[in-house]
Amino acid sequence: MSLTTHADAVAAREVLARLPKHHGPVRTPLLPVGDGTRPLLLKPESLQPTGAFKLRGALHATAVLDERTRSRGLVTYSSGNHARAVAHAGRVFDVPTTVVVPHSAPGSKVAAARSLGAEIVLVDVAERERRAREIAAENGAALIPPFDASAVIAGQATVGLEIAEDLRARGVSEATVLVPVSGGGLISGVGAALSGADVRTRLIGVEPELAADTRQSLRAGRRVDWPVRARTRTIADGLTAQPSELTFAHLAAFVEDVVTVTEEEIAEAVGYLARGPGLVAEPSGAVTTAAWLHRTRELPDTTTVAVVSGGNVDPALLVSSLGG
Amino acid sequence: MSLTTHADAVAAREVLARLPKHHGPVRTPLLPVGDGTRPLLLKPESLQPTGAFKLRGALHATAVLDERTRSRGLVTYSSGNHARAVAHAGRVFDVPTTVVVPHSAPGSKVAAARSLGAEIVLVDVAERERRAREIAAENGAALIPPFDASAVIAGQATVGLEIAEDLRARGVSEATVLVPVSGGGLISGVGAALSGADVRTRLIGVEPELAADTRQSLRAGRRVDWPVRARTRTIADGLTAQPSELTFAHLAAFVEDVVTVTEEEIAEAVGYLARGPGLVAEPSGAVTTAAWLHRTRELPDTTTVAVVSGGNVDPALLVSSLGG
Numbered sequence: 195m196s197l198t199t200h201a202d203a204v205a206a207r208e209v210l211a212r213l214p215k216h217h218g219p220v221r222t223p224l225l226p227v228g229d230g231t232r233p234l235l236l237k238p239e240s241l242q243p244t245g246a247f248k249l250r251g252a253l254h255a256t257a258v259l260d261e262r263t264r265s266r267g268l269v270t271y272s273s274g275n276h277a278r279a280v281a282h283a284g285r286v287f288d289v290p291t292t293v294v295v296p297h298s299a300p301g302s303k304v305a306a307a308r309s310l311g312a313e314i315v316l317v318d319v320a321e322r323e324r325r326a327r328e329i330a331a332e333n334g335a336a337l338i339p340p341f342d343a344s345a346v347i348a349g350q351a352t353v354g355l356e357i358a359e360d361l362r363a364r365g366v367s368e369a370t371v372l373v374p375v376s377g378g379g380l381i382s383g384v385g386a387a388l389s390g391a392d393v394r395t396r397l398i399g400v401e402p403e404l405a406a407d408t409r410q411s412l413r414a415g416r417r418v419d420w421p422v423r424a425r426t427r428t429i430a431d432g433l434t435a436q437p438s439e440l441t442f443a444h445l446a447a448f449v450e451d452v453v454t455v456t457e458e459e460i461a462e463a464v465g466y467l468a469r470g471p472g473l474v475a476e477p478s479g480a481v482t483t484a485a486w487l488h489r490t491r492e493l494p495d496t497t498t499v500a501v502v503s504g505g506n507v508d509p510a511l512l513v514s515s516l517g518g
Numbered sequence: 519m520s521l522t523t524h525a526d527a528v529a530a531r532e533v534l535a536r537l538p539k540h541h542g543p544v545r546t547p548l549l550p551v552g553d554g555t556r557p558l559l560l561k562p563e564s565l566q567p568t569g570a571f572k573l574r575g576a577l578h579a580t581a582v583l584d585e586r587t588r589s590r591g592l593v594t595y596s597s598g599n600h601a602r603a604v605a606h607a608g609r610v611f612d613v614p615t616t617v618v619v620p621h622s623a624p625g626s627k628v629a630a631a632r633s634l635g636a637e638i639v640l641v642d643v644a645e646r647e648r649r650a651r652e653i654a655a656e657n658g659a660a661l662i663p664p665f666d667a668s669a670v671i672a673g674q675a676t677v678g679l680e681i682a683e684d685l686r687a688r689g690v691s692e693a694t695v696l697v698p699v700s701g702g703g704l705i706s707g708v709g710a711a712l713s714g715a716d717v718r719t720r721l722i723g724v725e726p727e728l729a730a731d732t733r734q735s736l737r738a739g740r741r742v743d744w745p746v747r748a749r750t751r752t753i754a755d756g757l758t759a760q761p762s763e764l765t766f767a768h769l770a771a772f773v774e775d776v777v778t779v780t781e782e783e784i785a786e787a788v789g790y791l792a793r794g795p796g797l798v799a800e801p802s803g804a805v806t807t808a809a810w811l812h813r814t815r816e817l818p819d820t821t822t823v824a825v826v827s828g829g830n831v832d833p834a835l836l837v838s839s840l841g842g
Contacts, residue, residue: 215688216554223544225565229609230540238565240796243550285553364539468836472564472829474796505796509840512792516833 195443198344198383200390203351206254210352213257217243217286219250219352224360224499227471233497234486235369237357238473240505244278244306246432246479247353247380247503248340252279254349255338256287264289267335271295271326273319274303274432275504276340281312283338292335294326300431303506319422341379342438350380354387357499361393368394369497372482375399375408375452376433378441380503385448396494399445399452400481402428402460407436408445409452417442429457429511432478432504453492455484463487464507465515476507519767522668522707524714527675530578534676537581541567541610543574543676548684548823551795557821558810559693561681562797564829568602568630570756570803571677571704571827572664576603578673579662580611588613591659595619595650597643598627598756599828600664605636607662616659618650624755627830643746665703666762674704678711681823685717692718693821696806699723699732699776700757702765704827709772720818723769723776724805726752726784731760732769733776741766753781753835756802756828777816779808787811788831789839800831 210218220242224235239247256268267290270280277293284291291312295304296319308314317325323339330337339346354371361369371388373381381399388395401408404427407420417437425434437445455463460477463484467475475483482500485493534542544566548559563571580592591614594604601617608615615636619628620643632638641649654661663670678695685693695712697705705723712719725732728751731744741761749758761769779787784801787808791799799807806824809817 214554216550216557220547220549223547223565225544226540226567230538233540241547241549241562245796468792468798469833472569472798474792474798509793513837513840516837 195440197444197447198347198351198386200387202348203355203383203387206348207352207355209254209257210250210349213253213286217282218253221356224357225471235497235499236471236473237353237499237501239353240473240475240479240502244275244282245504245506246275246279247350248275248279249282250352251346251349251379252276252283252338253286255343255345256283258345259336263336266333267291268338269326269330269335270338270340271322272340273299275506277307277312278303278310280338281307281310284312285310292329294322294329296322298426300508302508306506340435341377342440347379347383347386347444349383351383351387353380353501354384357384358388358391358393366393366497369499370396370398370494371499372398372400372485373501374433374478374481374503375401377435378408378437378445380501381449382441382444385444389448396450397448398493399449400485401452401454402430402433402481403454403456404428405430405433406454409454411437411442412445412449412452430460430478430481432476433481453485453489455481455488459484459488461515464512465517467502468512468516473502474505474507474512475502476504477511479504519764521768521771522671522675522710524711526672527679527707527711530672531676531679533578533581534574534673537577537610541606542577545680548681549795559821559823560795560797561677561823561825563677564797564799564803564826568599568606569828569830570599570603571674572599572603573606574676575670575673575703576600576607576662577610579667579669580607582669583660587660591615591657592662593650593654593659594662594664595646596664597623599830601631601636602627602634604662605631605634608636609634616653618646618653620646622750624832626832630830664759665701666764671703671707671710671768673707675707675711677704677825678708681708682712682715682717690717690821693823694720694722694818695823696722696724696809697825698757698802698805698827699725701759702732702761702769704825705773706765706768708825709768713772720774721772722817723773724809725776725778726754726757726805727778727780728752729754729757730778733778735761735766736769736773736776754784754802754805756800757805777809777813779805779812783808783812785839788836789841791826792836792840797826798829798831798836799826800828801835803828
């Protein structure tokens with residue numbers, strides 16, 4: 195199994211730069227927070243056109259398909275932001291998209307994929323990957339998995355390239371980078387990109403305490419399976435998947451540790467991001483800020499980068515996090 | 519009276535680039551919104567460390583003071599974001615700051631300036647400029663006006679440089695740029711920067727219907743005074759000042775028109791920006807998006823840039839705009 199590299203990230207960025215600008219990924223800045231005594235820099239992937247980093251991987255994986263395969267359409271399985279990202283990619287390349295969604299998926303995220311023209315197939319959560327593979331086989335369509343594919347990881351890796359560049363431009367020579375972990379596609383890519391960058395970074399994953407399978411797996415040195423019913427208790431609806439063999443290999447190679455945060459800390463961080471930096475974050479995107487706020491003693495005492503991975507929050511949850 | 523130029527904007531950017539990176543202005547991106555049929559690009563100045571573009575002008579005006587003057591401290595008058603920006607500048611340069619604030623100023627904005635170490639002097643709104651000048655004279659401190667100064671306008675002009683660069687990078691050759699208007703410092707600077715840029719732009723101001731003094735003034739060809747009581751009816755608490763002679767001269771030179779939006783449209787735009795692009799905007803920052811949403815027929819049919827000038831919204835107002 196070959197790991198994604200810094201060179202793969204650079205190549206992915208070049209592919210993404212050739213897309214129509216209104217529909218490609220945004221080059222997100224680092225946003226400084228606080229008075230500098232404990233420097234925090236937010237990487238607001240919530241500002242992507244589909245509201246999450248997932249756009250990078252989905253567009254890259256779609257762009258590198260051969261044209262004939264791509265013309266037969268895209269298929270994926272996802273409960274949220276990846277579905278929307280693939281639907282967006284289908285629209286950019288003008289090909290049909292089918293998204294297999296579990297009945298439990300957040301309604302607003304499913305609606306977003308549908309409004310981009312994707313066909314929605316609802317199934318039981320345990321069935322979703324199998325059903326997506328079936329549809330791909332039936333139609334000859336291309337499967338764009340949410341994380342278990344090198345082309346997807348390479349797209350997400352462009353987040354890491356941008357972080358490294360901006361740290362260098364700021365004169366920061368050493369930093370801790372916090373990334374939410376679910377299936378592990380984002381942190382795998384960020385790790386690959388940072389591994390070849392000329393900035394010293396320590397890569398730390400963040401999980402909800404209620405879905406801390408990856409922390410347990412990394413400490414055990416092998417993938418530990420948590421039942422779906424356990425993993426889906428958290429309000430961080432985008433962090434309920436588990437690493438694949440491929441992403442776990444990246445995690446083992448690149449990730450120093452995983453810290454966990456509580457449900458209350460996640461909700462509080464959603465409110466903090468809205469009131470302070472002015473970012474609407476979804477719970478899954480706010481876990482890294484929650485870790486910075488509440489896990490100080492578990493984190494290295496360096497400049498910290500927190501990837502805010504997405505912003506597609508239920509308005510009612512945002513309102514309650516603001517004390518409304 | 520000499521107008522700020524494109525060259526002044528370029529020089530200001532160089533000054534700002536030499537500041538400590540954690541405290542200088544963020545290079546904000548353009549954020550594409552929608553499916554591209556009516557392309558909108560948001561310029562989210564709400565993401566600045568103090569939550570508004572005001573940081574640019576305040577830091578630039580402070581940076582270009584001679585060191586001896588600066589060491590005696592900074593004084594300003596403002597009801598909100600400029601106060602916070604000057605307090606921030608005082609902290610960056612480690613000099614004392616006094617902010618003269620009207621009793622009517624939003625409590626949260628005053629608290630933000632105070633928490634940055636500024637001394638707050640509360641006065642009647644009609645007294646604030648006079649009192650600030652008095653304090654400056656007494657202490658030998660430097661007055662940093664909210665808009666009526668070339669060094670402030672040149673700092674705000676860096677917003678325009680970035681817009682022009684990013685439009686060019688996107689291959690957009692013609693665009694309409696929407697900027698909120700109050701005292702006119704931001705739109706003066708943006709106009710100066712765009713006047714020397716190699717992108718064809720039409721600069722349009724946006725005001726609340728309830729504080730539309732500038733629209734009336736531009737159409738009359740001379741400054742028309744609206745009583746404070748009239749101008750302060752709007753929820754856009756940052757848009758209640760009027761252009762000075764200096765900024766009005768810039769407006770006359772650079773601004774094609776001013777459109778107005780209603781209170782309901784402003785509140786709706788605050789909700790739209792939070793639910794869609796994921797930006798927390800204050801009413802004053804949301805007026806340009808409100809114009810894009812509701813004044814289609816008054817705007818040229820080109821790519822539109824909407825400057826979201828600030829994000830320091832009262833959480834209760836954000837909640838109500840989200841239907842909470």
